[in-house]
Amino acid sequence: VRSVAIIGTGLIGGSFGLALRAAGFEGEIAGVSSPPALEAALRVGAIDRGATLSDAAATADLLFLAQPVRRIIETLAALNEHVHPDALVTDAGSTKQAIVNAAKEKLTRCRFLGGHPMAGSEKTGAGAADANLFRGRPWVVTPTTADDLRDPRAADLLGWLERFGAQVIALDAAAHDRAVAFSSHLPQLASSALAATLGAANPSASAPVFGPGLLDMTRLALSSFDLWNDIFITNRESIADAVGAYIARLTAVHQAISTSDQTALRSLFQSAQELASGLREPRK
């Protein structure tokens, strides 16, 4: 890779640029984004210059689309006439099936490899970008054929991701979407619904009465809806399944609390502890 274009220079796009630089990338990094987003990315050193999509596509041999899901789908279509046939296009979209389908249909002139860095924060914008944002975090890639990972451009990309400290995991796009419905989209909705429940219930007199656990449980509730709307639209069925499973579990909890069923509650805590401890085991 000699020349990179980052389309969408927010938190993820900006962190990608900073991580490339920190890992020793010496080629040019162009950014395509709104004027304020480009300014923020230039200020932190995540990109070298702002460009138009057609200009960036003409020169870059790696294009990283770090936009909301439906914007990525639009960009894939708009890119096709401009990209270099040797270029690799990859992305950071939070759902993958809709993007992989769109790439197959719309981006016919060069290779595409779907990606999803499982990193982020409640902060947004390149001002919060961090060269270490991806370190120790999964970065899912969604090849559609075995060739997709063997291609030299893809191998090059995976090399940089490993230098970022990311844990690269290859997964089918549909399997990715089902997994994140439970591990990412459900937790977001659980946090937002919890905060909304508290907001509706809490008389102002007792509003300050809470412990540190509530701050953990409402951190995701700070997220902006605009980042999530595309996810809900493009992963509707799996998310509905996950929320349904959560409601079923909570209905059993409600029953156990109401009847002081200590056996059921102890068993709930044991299953929960097991999963929560497993998440915290060091990754191989």
Place this chain on the structure above:
Amino acid sequence: VRSVAIIGTGLIGGSFGLALRAAGFEGEIAGVSSPPALEAALRVGAIDRGATLSDAAATADLLFLAQPVRRIIETLAALNEHVHPDALVTDAGSTKQAIVNAAKEKLTRCRFLGGHPMAGSEKTGAGAADANLFRGRPWVVTPTTADDLRDPRAADLLGWLERFGAQVIALDAAAHDRAVAFSSHLPQLASSALAATLGAANPSASAPVFGPGLLDMTRLALSSFDLWNDIFITNRESIADAVGAYIARLTAVHQAISTSDQTALRSLFQSAQELASGLREPRK
């Protein structure tokens, strides 16, 4: 206060001892607990000596009961024949109505002021005790009469709590229990139920696919059931109400996801952000 007894020298009891020392308390601090808990509290300097309940009660003019709720209720009854009539007994129980009722009935020979420091961690034991655990956190006290806070012993206690950096809030015991059902007990069950849902749903292949938000949302799920059982038993009705309100909210979310109702989802995120931001505003 010249002499303090801490009954139950775990994380909260141990932190109380360390906070007293850090705030300049020079009197004796005796501890009443199991032999390993006393050893841990002695090792970190949270207490000066281990004692039996009757011995500690005979000498202390402030007794701090930092045990699970139903153990506190037992201790209140056992203490009555041993306490000094000028002593003040206070506690750290997570629910207050059952404890205040028991104190009124069983602890007739000295004053009682219910308390609940809204601090803690998923760690347990005096080994994790911290002189700053209560700093910036609410410490609810539950007087039953106006006199309860005017009493010189109580005023003395409140002075120490303020030197700990805690935010003292006086609240009726029943109002406290309703508030924490939403702000503390519901978040615990939401976290445990989320972790259990993920544990049941996640095929092992996609197990490592999660972002940092899931670690926040499952931190409370690491908690031990033994600490929570008494809370569920002594605050059953309010917790069932809170879980019911959460299920109702999630059912609306499920409907909104299934029908791609963007207006409902945007409104959910806005209510949630408002509550979550409010929790993070600096306390007065």
